[in-house]
Every structure is written in structure tokens, then in C-alpha cells.
Amino acid sequence: MTDGGSALGGADASELFQLLRDGLPRTVADLAAATGVARSTVSLRLDALTSLGLIGPVDPGLSTGGRPPRRVALLPEARLALAIDVGASHVQVGLTNLVGDVLLRRRAPSSVADGPDPVLSLALAIADPLLEELGRDRDAIIAVGVGLPGPVHFETGRPSKPPLMPGWDAFDVPGWFRDHIAAPVLVDNDVNIMALGEHSRLGAEAGHFLFVKVATGIGAGIISGGLLQRGAQGIAGDIGHVRVSRGAGVLCRCGNEGCLEALASGPAVAADLREDGIDAATARDVVSLVSAGDLRAIRAVRQAGRDLGEVLAASISFLNPSVISIGGQMAAAGEHLLAGVREVVYQRAMPLATRNLQIMTARTGDRAGLIGAGMLAIHHALSPQGIQALDEKVFS
Amino acid sequence: MTDGGSALGGADASELFQLLRDGLPRTVADLAAATGVARSTVSLRLDALTSLGLIGPVDPGLSTGGRPPRRVALLPEARLALAIDVGASHVQVGLTNLVGDVLLRRRAPSSVADGPDPVLSLALAIADPLLEELGRDRDAIIAVGVGLPGPVHFETGRPSKPPLMPGWDAFDVPGWFRDHIAAPVLVDNDVNIMALGEHSRLGAEAGHFLFVKVATGIGAGIISGGLLQRGAQGIAGDIGHVRVSRGAGVLCRCGNEGCLEALASGPAVAADLREDGIDAATARDVVSLVSAGDLRAIRAVRQAGRDLGEVLAASISFLNPSVISIGGQMAAAGEHLLAGVREVVYQRAMPLATRNLQIMTARTGDRAGLIGAGMLAIHHALSPQGIQALDEKVFS
DNA sequence: CGGCCTTCCGTCGAGTGTCAACGAAAGTAG
DNA sequence: CTACTTTCGTTGACACTCGACGGAAGGCCG
Numbered sequence A, B: 001m002t003d004g005g006s007a008l009g010g011a012d013a014s015e016l017f018q019l020l021r022d023g024l025p026r027t028v029a030d031l032a033a034a035t036g037v038a039r040s041t042v043s044l045r046l047d048a049l050t051s052l053g054l055i056g057p058v059d060p061g062l063s064t065g066g067r068p069p070r071r072v073a074l075l076p077e078a079r080l081a082l083a084i085d086v087g088a089s090h091v092q093v094g095l096t097n098l099v100g101d102v103l104l105r106r107r108a109p110s111s112v113a114d115g116p117d118p119v120l121s122l123a124l125a126i127a128d129p130l131l132e133e134l135g136r137d138r139d140a141i142i143a144v145g146v147g148l149p150g151p152v153h154f155e156t157g158r159p160s161k162p163p164l165m166p167g168w169d170a171f172d173v174p175g176w177f178r179d180h181i182a183a184p185v186l187v188d189n190d191v192n193i194m195a196l197g198e199h200s201r202l203g204a205e206a207g208h209f210l211f212v213k214v215a216t217g218i219g220a221g222i223i224s225g226g227l228l229q230r231g232a233q234g235i236a237g238d239i240g241h242v243r244v245s246r247g248a249g250v251l252c253r254c255g256n257e258g259c260l261e262a263l264a265s266g267p268a269v270a271a272d273l274r275e276d277g278i279d280a281a282t283a284r285d286v287v288s289l290v291s292a293g294d295l296r297a298i299r300a301v302r303q304a305g306r307d308l309g310e311v312l313a314a315s316i317s318f319l320n321p322s323v324i325s326i327g328g329q330m331a332a333a334g335e336h337l338l339a340g341v342r343e344v345v346y347q348r349a350m351p352l353a354t355r356n357l358q359i360m361t362a363r364t365g366d367r368a369g370l371i372g373a374g375m376l377a378i379h380h381a382l383s384p385q386g387i388q389a390l391d392e393k394v395f396s
Numbered sequence C: 001c002g003g004c005c006t007t008c009c010g011t012c013g014a015g016t017g018t019c020a021a022c023g024a025a026a027g028t029a030g
Numbered sequence D: 001c002t003a004c005t006t007t008c009g010t011t012g013a014c015a016c017t018c019g020a021c022g023g024a025a026g027g028c029c030g
Helices: A013-020 A028-035 A039-052 A116-133 A173-178 A190-200 A260-264 A266-275 A283-291 A295-319 A329-333 A335-348 A351-355 A365-381 A384-394 B013-020 B028-035 B039-052 B116-133 B173-178 B190-200 B260-264 B266-275 B283-291 B295-319 B329-333 B335-348 B351-355 B365-381 B384-394
Strands: A055-058 A071-074 A080-086 A090-096 A102-109 A141-148 A185-189 A208-214 A218-224 A227-229 A323-327 A358-361 B055-058 B071-074 B080-086 B090-096 B102-109 B141-148 B185-189 B208-214 B218-224 B227-229 B323-327 B358-361
Touching: A013 A028, A013 A039, A013 A071, A013 A384, A028 A039, A039 A055, A039 A384, A080 A102, A080 A116, A080 A190, A080 A365, A090 A116, A090 A365, A102 A116, A102 A365, A116 A173, A141 A173, A141 A190, A141 A365, A173 A185, A185 A190, A185 A365, A190 A208, A190 A218, A190 A227, A190 A323, A190 A365, A208 A295, A208 A329, A218 A260, A218 A295, A218 B295, A260 A266, A260 A295, A266 A283, A266 A295, A266 A329, A283 A295, A283 A329, A295 A323, A295 A329, A295 A335, A295 A351, A295 B218, A295 B295, A323 A335, A329 A335, A335 A358, A365 A384, B013 B028, B013 B039, B013 B071, B013 B384, B028 B039, B039 B055, B039 B384, B080 B102, B080 B116, B080 B190, B080 B365, B090 B116, B090 B365, B102 B116, B102 B365, B116 B173, B141 B173, B141 B190, B141 B365, B173 B185, B185 B190, B185 B365, B190 B208, B190 B218, B190 B227, B190 B323, B190 B365, B208 B295, B208 B329, B218 B260, B218 B295, B260 B266, B260 B295, B266 B283, B266 B295, B266 B329, B283 B295, B283 B329, B295 B323, B295 B329, B295 B335, B295 B351, B323 B335, B329 B335, B335 B358, B365 B384
Parallel strands: A080 A141, A141 A185, A208 A323, A323 A358, B080 B141, B141 B185, B208 B323, B323 B358
Antiparallel strands: A055 A071, A080 A090, A090 A102, A208 A218, A218 A227, B055 B071, B080 B090, B090 B102, B208 B218, B218 B227
């Protein structure tokens, strides 16, 4: 059966595999009950998956008076995902296992404005020593996830008219990788990637989830019904240029006035502080001041939280999320930003929508993007189609 | 094979059927190519579906030099869907065929505040003569769709704390029908239903769609990636209580101030006009005045459009829709309302998001809810699971 | 108008995948 | 150590799917 063809039984082994993707061990009887197929059939399909190397036996289950059932589970280290988080001034590269744990990661300065080839080459140059450290090679990579700081046409993996990334417009990122790694490449914008990363570390209660990145810009990623919502042009969640009430007369780099980003982003808060004679230029400076207990910085951050809360109150009415995570550099200002957000949200939004709503700072911190890039890659590679493609590749 | 069991071959006939749901005729070869299974197998499955009565032969295709291929298609009148649109003061009942055409419909005054039993009984009492008019009976009904003017827990079909519907809270609507019609019952809130109805009459370009109802209240239905987005508590799209800039000091019935609904709803515009000494009480009065060319009414409607546009500009940034339809009674004021909306939207929203965005009045008018209720019912009944359930029911 | 060609339909045997049953295996309890 | 319980791997029966084949239905041409 494995002679040049497929090892997967009825091609339904990939469906069975979906149950094991969470990494938890299961007995054959569990799987038979969950899928409705006979135990003997489950056994056959597990053999196929085992021969692919994706699953393996783990310690047997507890005996209930007879022979203890054997248990199988995903082998998390069977393959790796390569996660690449491209920022404006840095690139972060990591390797994750199949459940999304970041095994190794490394950051390096790199200007996205240098164009695709230098940045992606650097990312690969970082990845190789990481692979070596784990004793693996590029063949161990089952998929690549890439986050870029601008709008991306997800289906093709090409950036679409990114404002901050000269030379990247319509560049075929998956095509570039094709010469270097024989694995599928998924590309999405950095906020979506971070949303996926943070979402993956929350429980199932976060089925309707909003991730907000507050840094140099402000953006959001929407996960609804377990799916990332990208919108018609892939720019859903672009909340940085929604007008807020405090914004009359405040000009934004987008050419409009009163945008959220012009009031609540890191540079905007820093500019506010400079007007008070405080030396601050970036989000990082603001966070340092807040950490140091500077009252004026705290007040400014809280006001930024209120501005953000105004927009989030509207988004809560639209989307009715159950969890909102706030990440990005400014999230390091922690509770002060959130206090402002909550103040306005609980005043403005409808009680039913806020009753079970959690608003919190992102748990994943600066690893959100990397984790998300890994999750995006893994999600694709371990999908039924991905498993079948892998099967055809292995038994070619 | 049909002796007490299932007529559907490998239970995959229901998958094949999905291709035929659009009502277009297809040849066996078409279907074989589309599904990847052998022509002979397709033939067998079509036999099973034919014996269910859902599909049938239509005029053969054009010969390409040999025997012309036979073609099969959905029989749209094989079954009916019962559509019920419950409004605050009226109930509208209709019968649709399997592609969602409304065959007959009737409206009757009915106060939703009378409670579930009187309203639903009335709906059935209207439905029976309609059925008779078509020469059918209740057994012809394959599913029931119900729209209610308040939040609904979709999975269970129970209203959840509706403000305007005393006696309906947590009422088991599908359970009520169980004694009267042996068909699945789907319940959703009226705005979602209208969104489904309007969406079904737009082309595939409306994959990311926003429907806005402007009447006594203001609400929205979101369809993203082809799926209706209901949010964590099923109250997504509740945009009536988002604050707008013109709202300082304007009290809303929700207890807050500055809500969109307090400025741009039918009653709110009517109240504005009364301040100018014009006799107007409801949305209907406002629309009449606009139709009559009353300049003050036109100006008020346009201003309401601007207020709405402010909220929609934000929603465009969040969701990045490709089409926005505006329905509800106030939509009858047509271009004047839209002019205000467009004025603000094109000023505020980002160019990329508005570049390919269509903003229009709902094509389906006051039939939106009815069509949507029918589509909801049909969508469920003709899904793979629905077809299998039907099969088991017929060949029990 | 009849013969020939093209294309499609229905049937039938071969092959494959799935299932329930059965005996062997691997534990626990006394 | 024996009896009992539970699970595992195998195996033959059965159902489903596929490709092939002969017949059927229509167009084309002499």
C-alpha cells in the first residue's frame, strides 16, 4: 500500500488526526467513540499516521481491571515550524514545535525598508544556527509563518501597498522561500499574527476575540468563531484611524484629523509629554517613565487608554467579543492603560456586552507575533489538506 | 437498500447535493468533474437524491455531436420553507421555495408584547391558508425560520432578555412548533434575518457584508466570510448605542447619552422635526414628508445619515466590508439618508477600505426579513446534515 | 432516409476499505 | 497461581467505488 502511493487509508486519517492536534494522549476507544468509526479502522489509520511520524505511543492509560489501553498522541517535536516576525526595525525568528511552543528564538536589527531579499535572507541566516542548535535541518520544517508590518493579501502571501515597506509591494514572499525551503509559506500582517498568537494561549472561552496592538501605530486583529477575520481587502481591524472625540484639530499622518493613532499611539503620548517639557520620543520612553512612577506620564497613558476605550466601546458593540487583549509596546504600561480603557468601555458599552467581557494585557508579550506566526504555519500544515499533502510528499 | 434504512449511498450524496443547491442544472459529467468521483457513482447518488424528491431531470443539454447529456437540477418546489418575521406591531408570514423565492406572503397586525403563544398561533393560522392556496400541507414544510425583534440565543432558539418582548424571555420557540410542524425551527433576531435576506439577493462580491436597519431602533447584521457573525452573546451588530459626536446632552432610552439611536432613528428624527413645529411622530411620517419634498425633513434625514455615517465609518475600519446595505423603514427616505452616510464615510474612512465599497439602500425592502427567515431555514434544511436527517425521516 | 460517428447511459465484475467477531495478549484481583 | 476483565491484532464478510463494456440516443453526411 505504501508502494509509491499514499499511506493514508481512506484519506480520512487526516480527519482523525485533527482530534490529536491538541497534543493530548488518547486511547483507540476514545477516538473510535469520537469519530464513530470502528476501533479496528481507527487502528489502521493510526498506523498510517505513525508511519508519517506525526504520532506515536505514549504511556498507557490506567487499567480499569483488565489490559490497560495503549494511548497515542501527537509527537510535538516530529516537525518544526519556522516563525518569522518582521518588524519595522527588527526581525525576530523562532522555531516552534507542532503544538506551538517556541523552542528557540533570536532577534536581530533589520530595517524592513531595505526590501524583501535582505530581510528574508537575514531571517534564514538566523534560522540555520537555531536549527543546528536543535540538531535538525531545514527538512524538519513543516511550514513557515511570516508576519509583516503592513497589509498583506493573505491568499497569495503578497504585501498590498504597504506604506512603510518600500520594495515589498506585491512581492511574492512564498515564491522567495520556494528556492530555500520545501514547505508551505503563510504570510499575514503583524497584528493578525499577534492576534493568533495571543488567542492560542487563551482558553476556548475566547471564541470571539479582539487583539489590539498599541505601539507606533494602533491596529486590531479579530478572531470570530475561531476564524481570523480579514475583511474584503484584508485590512479589517485597522482601527488606528477611527476618529475620537478628543481629536478635534489633532492632525494625523494619514492626512485626516482626530484619529485614534494621533492621540493614543506611543509617539503621540510621547509628544504630549514633550509639551509638558518631559523628554520622551518613543513608546519605550513612555513606558520607562510610567515604570518609574512619573505621574504626568501615568496621566497621559491613562488618557490614551480612554481614547482607545472610546474606539473599543464601539468595537464591542459591533463584534460582541468575549475577550480583548491589549498588546504592543505600550501594553507594557500595563494597568494604567487598561484603567483608562475600562473606564470608558464600562461607561459607554451596553451592559449585556460587557457582562462577560474580559479586558486584559496580552499574556504573550513580545512573543505574540512569533507564536502567532508559528500557529499560522502549524494550523495550515496540520489541516486535513496539509496532512494529505505531507503524506503525498513523504510517500512519493 | 431502501428497506427501512437510508437511500443515500455512502452518505456522501448530501455532499453532492450541495453543488446543486443553487438551482442551476448540471450534467452528470459536470458533477463527476467537480467532485472527483466516477460518473457511475455520481449516477447512483443522483438516483438516491431523486428518490428523495429533491432533484429531478430537466431539459437535456446541447449535443456536442453525439447523444446529448441528461441534466439534473434542484426541484425548487419539492418542499417549502415557512418564514415568519415577527415585528413589534406586525407579524409577516411567507412561504418560500427551496431557492428562497417568496411564493406567497401575508401581513397581520399583532403585538409581540402579547407573548409567544398568541403571536406564533397567529403565524400558523396565517400559514395554513397560504399552504392551501398552493395546494400543499404542513408536511411540505422542510424547515421553519423565525425572526424576532430582540436578542436570541441562536443555538437553542430562545430569546435572551429581550427588552421589548415581555413573556418571551428564554421561551422555547422550536419546542412550541414541535407540536405543530415536524420540521426543524431556526430562530434569530430580526436584523440578522434581514441581513441574510438582503445578502442572498446580492452577488458573490458581497462576501463581507454589513446590513443596517434604521427604523424605531438601529441595528446591524454582519456577514463575514459567508457566515453570519453573532458574537459571544449573540448581540454583535448592536450599533444603536454607539456614541456619536453630535450627541452631547441627548438622552437615550438605554440610560446613556449621545447614542446613535437617540439621534438618527425614526422617532429621533421625528422629534427633531416636532421641535421645528412639524407634525411627525414615527419613521413613516418622516418618510412621507421627505417624499413630499419637505426641505426641513430632508435636511433632518440627511443629518441622521451623517450621524449614521460616523458609526459606519468606524465599522468599516473594523470589518472592512465590501457592501453595506441600509434597510428598515427609514431606508425609504432613500438617497437623502445615503447622501449623509456617504458624506461622512468618504471623509473619515481610509481610502483603501472605501475604494471598492458599495453603500446602497436594501434591494429587498420590507421583504428582507421574510426572505432571510426563509434562507435561514433552507440553509439548515439543505445542509449535508439536513439532507441526511431528511433521508432518515423519509425512509424510516 | 439510412448508415456512420460521436457522446452518454446503465450495468457488471474487480478491487478496496470498513466492520464485527474472535482468539490471543496483558493486565488486575483474590 | 488462577480466574476474570479489558484491549489488541487479525480475519472473513460485506458494501461501496471504480473503470470498462455494450447499448442507446442523437447529429452528420452521402
